[in-house]
Amino acid sequence: MMRAVSAAETAVTTHPWEVHAEGLRVRAGRHLAVDGLDLALPSGVHGLLGPNGAGKTTLIRALATVLNPAGGRLTLLGHSVDSRSDLRSLRRNLGYLPQHFGFYPRFTVREFVGYMAWLKEMPKAEVAAAVQRSIDRVGLTSKADARLKTLSGGMLRRAGIAQAIVNDPQLLLLDEPTVGLDPEQRLDFRELLRDLGTDSCVLVSTHLVEDVVAACTDVLVLNVGRLVWQGTPEGLTMQGDQGDAGDSPAERGYSAVLRRHRAEAVR
Amino acid sequence: MTTTHPTMSQIERYAAGDPGLDEASVWAVEVHLEDCGDCRARLAGATTVDTRTLIDRVAMNLDREIAATPVPAGRSRPWSVLRHRWFVGTLLPWLAMTATVLASAALLGELWAGRPSLVLLIAPLAPLPGVAVAWHRRADPAWELIAATPATGLTMLLRRTAAVLAFVIPALAVAGARTGVSLALMLLPCLAFTAATLLLGTLVGVRRAAIGLIAIWTLVVIAPSLAAARLPVVLAADSAGIWALATLLLTVMALLRVNGLRRLTHHD
Known part of the structure; x- marks a missing residue:
């Protein structure tokens, strides 16, 4: 697994993670869409990238407490989330x-x-x-x-x-928020995201790499239900080279991360 | 009480946005300006030509926008109406169907004198279609949004079930008025089945629980009673006490398991 910051390594520190998951598994119907995910997110704007079917929406639904985790551990804003949890006080601080x-x-x-x-x-x-x-x-x-x-x-x-x-909300989960926004509105939205991320944890799922680079402090790349890369937008940009698919350095970096993960999976 | 006005020099430095003026002084000047018209006039005189031009331009633009904006609409619709709109749009057709079935049962009861009361036989099932719809995600367009709010769970359980029962119970009372059966024997099984549906719903989903209970009651009680033309033992006049106990137990158990209803995606 290639990532700049490992959730498993940082989990033992005393950071007040807004979102913390260990070996998280979530089902979408019968399919295990999130499978053994480790995640640690502090305050800030986190961009969630991944190809179709990577498990982005399922992960966001689980973090929004709409779906029950099928396994692993999930802690949101200090509340442990499982089938028996009282989610009321947590949900008052959620935006979805x-x-x-x-x-x-x-x-x-x-x-x-x-x-x-x-x-x-x-x-x-x-x-x-x-x-x-x-x-x-x-x-x-x-x-x-x-x-x-x-x-x-x-x-x-x-x-x-x-x-x-x-x-x-202290934890804001946005699934494809920029769909349907015109370019000017997208610029305004990036500004709003940066503003919101100063004192809360924002997770934005999108397929637009340039939105993530422009507005996020942290990038997560999800593939087949697992976190395959986490780091800064600059770090993502540095992953790619001219041979990778994409119109911008960040898109090429994203393609390179996926390409390497697929190559590792084949081996 | 005497008032200390800021000095002209302080006002001038405030108007010029002097960074040398410390935060406490800025704050003191602002608080004073809110209440002192004279000092506001001195402030206006202390501003530079550029600032006055800017203020005039902003004021002019504001006036123009205010003139161009339509007059605000009157008071928005009261919350009570909004909160009930879902109820009216989605639940009412099902409740109307329940009322129609009960009225038909009462009518058939009149025509078939000597047979067991149809209203009494179907009374336990009367609230179940409404309860199932109230809990079914496809019946509520904003379901996905609502599922992530704290109101999902006990609050919504009580509110939506109460809405259904508030309609069904009077309908049952009216339909059963001429059957001569005690109201308790009509209503207690109805409440017990509602609680049982919610309790089972925490395991298999409310909609499936409602369908299952309707099927079982129809096959095990209604069909044999109609075939034999006599009331089943479970609805005999002296069974009201047992139904009361069952209602109480099932309600307590349903409330204890309410966490199972906090997420509605399990099965529905």
């Missing part, structure tokens, strides 16, 4: 944007974000201001009172991000 999220089409953006704030059991007195703040942060101020069914795909995605950050 699923890859495909359903919504109530007749709700306005404000009602939708407010409803999620209520489900996240935020103090009643804080809800209205928190809702407005999160809508402003994603740039939907002018659409705050528009119904969700009238919004474009990119706007819906931003409404999804607004509900995820409404409770100022």
